[in-house]
Each structure stands twice: as structure tokens, then as C-alpha cells.
Amino acid sequence: MKTIRIIGVPEHFNLPWHLAIEEGAFRDRGIDLQWTDIPEGTGRMCQMLEKQETDLAIILTEGILKSIAEGNAVKLVQEYIASPLLWGIHVSSESDFKALEQLKNKKAAISRFGSGSHLMAYVNARNQGWNTDALSFEVVNNLDGAVKALSEGKADYFMWERFTTKPIVDKGVFRRLGDCPTPWPCFVIAATDQFIENSSSTLRHVLEIINLYTREFKSIPSIDRTLANRYGQQLEDIQLWLSKTRWSQQQISAATINEVYDMLTLLDLVEQRKSAKEVLFNVD
Structure with missing residues (x-):
């Protein structure tokens, strides 16, 4: 059994991960996926990636790109939420x-x-x-x-x-x-360079599983009620959120990377930007 550490915010975006874990989808592939909620958000998750305290993170696009520009040894392995936050x-x-x-x-x-x-x-x-x-x-x-x-x-x-x-x-x-x-897709799946180097085949399995779950997520019977109950939300709020949210099964585009860095540069939030080639990992 291969142990993988993953972190994300305790929010409704990440329910597909929890369903896959609870239903044993990762264990069926020989993966012990250990999820940790990080209520402090992206800034804390960037620190954990940098300190090798996790292997994967479901993290805000602009935050991780800023961290990578500052030297964090991390790659974006896939877009997760294609819609804006x-x-x-x-x-x-x-x-x-x-x-x-x-x-x-x-x-x-x-x-x-x-x-x-x-x-x-x-x-x-x-x-x-x-x-x-x-x-x-x-x-x-x-x-x-x-x-x-x-x-x-x-x-x-x-x-x-x-x-x-x-x-x-x-x-x-x-x-x-x-x-x-946000002017761009909001969440990506990020992995440390060390994890990618040592476990790229396992990473492919993880992505295959979560992509299956996100592709079918909105068609799960009564998923709106499940979300409302698990996250303490009003049903009508969840239904509106679901209508606006699109999960992705593709890598984020180079054009989006450049767009985010354009904004970070304009706002003087990064001193030196990275190229899309430097921050994207192709799992194929």
C-alpha cells in the first residue's frame, strides 16, 4: 500500500475527494490517501508543500503560482476547478x-x-x-x-x-x-517535485480516480442535499453554487499561467515570474 499525503480546505469543492476515500476507490488501487483539512487556506498549504509536509495539495491557482515564483519546488499537475472562485x-x-x-x-x-x-x-x-x-x-x-x-x-x-x-x-x-x-480557474492540484520524481505512476492513478469522481459528481442523486447537510449550507445556496462550479479533468493551460503571472506582476506581488513550462507537469 502506497501512502500519499494530501491537503485542502474544508470546503464543498473537495467533497469528491472525500467520497472517493470513503468508498475505497484509492485503496482498490493500492493507495492509502491520507487527507488533512487546512482551514488556514493557501498560504499555510504553500508552507507545507515547501517543508515536504505533504505530497499533494488542492490549492488556489494564484497563491501556488506566487509561491513557485518565490522558489517553492512544486508543479501544477492538473486544473481542479475550471470556474472562477x-x-x-x-x-x-x-x-x-x-x-x-x-x-x-x-x-x-x-x-x-x-x-x-x-x-x-x-x-x-x-x-x-x-x-x-x-x-x-x-x-x-x-x-x-x-x-x-x-x-x-x-x-x-x-x-x-x-x-x-x-x-x-x-x-x-x-x-x-x-x-x-477570480479572473481565472480557481483551484489546481499541485505536487512537490520530490513526489513527482519518486511517484509519477502513482500520481497518474490518483488523477484517474479523482477525474472519474469529478466527472460524475453533479449527477450523483441528491448531491445537493448531501452537500448542504455536510457543510451546513442552505439547499438553495448549494444549488446556486453547483450551477456555477465546473470541475476539470485537464491540465491548466499555459495561457492561464501567463495571465495569472501578468496580474501578479502588475500588482508587484512577484519579482520574477516563471514560464508555463517551468510550473506545469505533464503526467502523460
């Missing part, structure tokens, strides 16, 4: 903020530097025509930390996946002022 822009319901333009020059809560919440704050600022040099941040680690920081006034707003954060909005803890979609 819809980032909700949230404030405390007790705050005086009622409109997005009021957040100009205010402090953003972020899970970590280099995380999606950090990078997307720059994308949102650029979309709004704000001076990105004026952005300031409060590191909060995870969603619970963001709730605390916003309620205590240590930060003014927090960007996180809209549907994951919706229950907190429904409870009246957060108020959502708007959305900011």
Missing part, C-alpha cells in the same frame, strides 16, 4: 460600512501573507481603482480568526469564498458588501 467581501454586521467604496484605504483581514485572501485584496483594489500601495493587513489565520478580528475592530473587511461564508452572513455576524471573482 467567487470571493465575498465581508464586514462586521455591527460596522458602519454599507457600501464597497467605503472600504478604500481600510484594513483587510487575511489568513496569511501569500494566501488567496491576501492576493485577492489586491485584485479587488485594482478593480475598484484604489491605490494598492495603501492596502494594509491583519493576519487572522482562518475564518474564525476573521470573525474575531472584524468584531473587535482589528480589521475592517475580509474576503473569503462566498458560499463558505454565507452561513455567517445568515447568522448576522457578517454583512457582504459585494463579490470579487
Whole structure:
């Protein structure tokens, strides 16, 4: 039995992995796939990849590309979610903020530097025509930390996946002022160079299995109810999310890699970009 460590956020995007594990699909191929939830998100996952604390990660495209540009020995082995991620822009319901333009020059809560919440704050600022040099941040680690920081006034707003954060909005803890979609496919499957070098054939098996599950995922009977129950979501929210989400079974394109690096370069978030050839691994 080949043991493989994999990490990802504890969100509904990753249910296909859990179903495949629970149904023994990986074990049938001689693979012990050990999943660990990382609620801190992409910044923490980049660190774990760099420290060889995991073999694979389901991770935000822009975050891992920034980390690779900074020297992380990782490759993208496949696109996972082909659709954009819809980032909700949230404030405390007790705050005086009622409109997005009021957040100009205010402090953003972020899970970590280099995380999606950090990078997307720059994308949102650029979309709004704000001076990105004026952005300031409060590191909060995870969603619970963001709730605390916003309620205590240590930060003014927090960007996180809209549907994951919706229950907190429904409870009246957060108020959502708007959305900011990523301009590219949001999640990829990343592997350390060391894992690829030592286990490329096993990696092919992993991809074959997860691609089978994601290809059929939306056609599973009552999958909307399963998602709503497992992730504490309203059924209508899950149905809307499912309608907007597309899983992928293909490698991410070189054009997308260049597009992400164009944005990271424009925002001065990377000093030296990588070519698509340097960051993509062809499993065939």
C-alpha cells in the first residue's frame, strides 16, 4: 500500500475527494490517501508543500503560482476547478460600512501573507481603482480568526469564498458588501517535485480516480442535499453554487499561467515570474 499525503480546505469543492476515500476507490488501487483539512487556506498549504509536509495539495491557482515564483519546488499537475472562485467581501454586521467604496484605504483581514485572501485584496483594489500601495493587513489565520478580528475592530473587511461564508452572513455576524471573482480557474492540484520524481505512476492513478469522481459528481442523486447537510449550507445556496462550479479533468493551460503571472506582476506581488513550462507537469 502506497501512502500519499494530501491537503485542502474544508470546503464543498473537495467533497469528491472525500467520497472517493470513503468508498475505497484509492485503496482498490493500492493507495492509502491520507487527507488533512487546512482551514488556514493557501498560504499555510504553500508552507507545507515547501517543508515536504505533504505530497499533494488542492490549492488556489494564484497563491501556488506566487509561491513557485518565490522558489517553492512544486508543479501544477492538473486544473481542479475550471470556474472562477467567487470571493465575498465581508464586514462586521455591527460596522458602519454599507457600501464597497467605503472600504478604500481600510484594513483587510487575511489568513496569511501569500494566501488567496491576501492576493485577492489586491485584485479587488485594482478593480475598484484604489491605490494598492495603501492596502494594509491583519493576519487572522482562518475564518474564525476573521470573525474575531472584524468584531473587535482589528480589521475592517475580509474576503473569503462566498458560499463558505454565507452561513455567517445568515447568522448576522457578517454583512457582504459585494463579490470579487477570480479572473481565472480557481483551484489546481499541485505536487512537490520530490513526489513527482519518486511517484509519477502513482500520481497518474490518483488523477484517474479523482477525474472519474469529478466527472460524475453533479449527477450523483441528491448531491445537493448531501452537500448542504455536510457543510451546513442552505439547499438553495448549494444549488446556486453547483450551477456555477465546473470541475476539470485537464491540465491548466499555459495561457492561464501567463495571465495569472501578468496580474501578479502588475500588482508587484512577484519579482520574477516563471514560464508555463517551468510550473506545469505533464503526467502523460
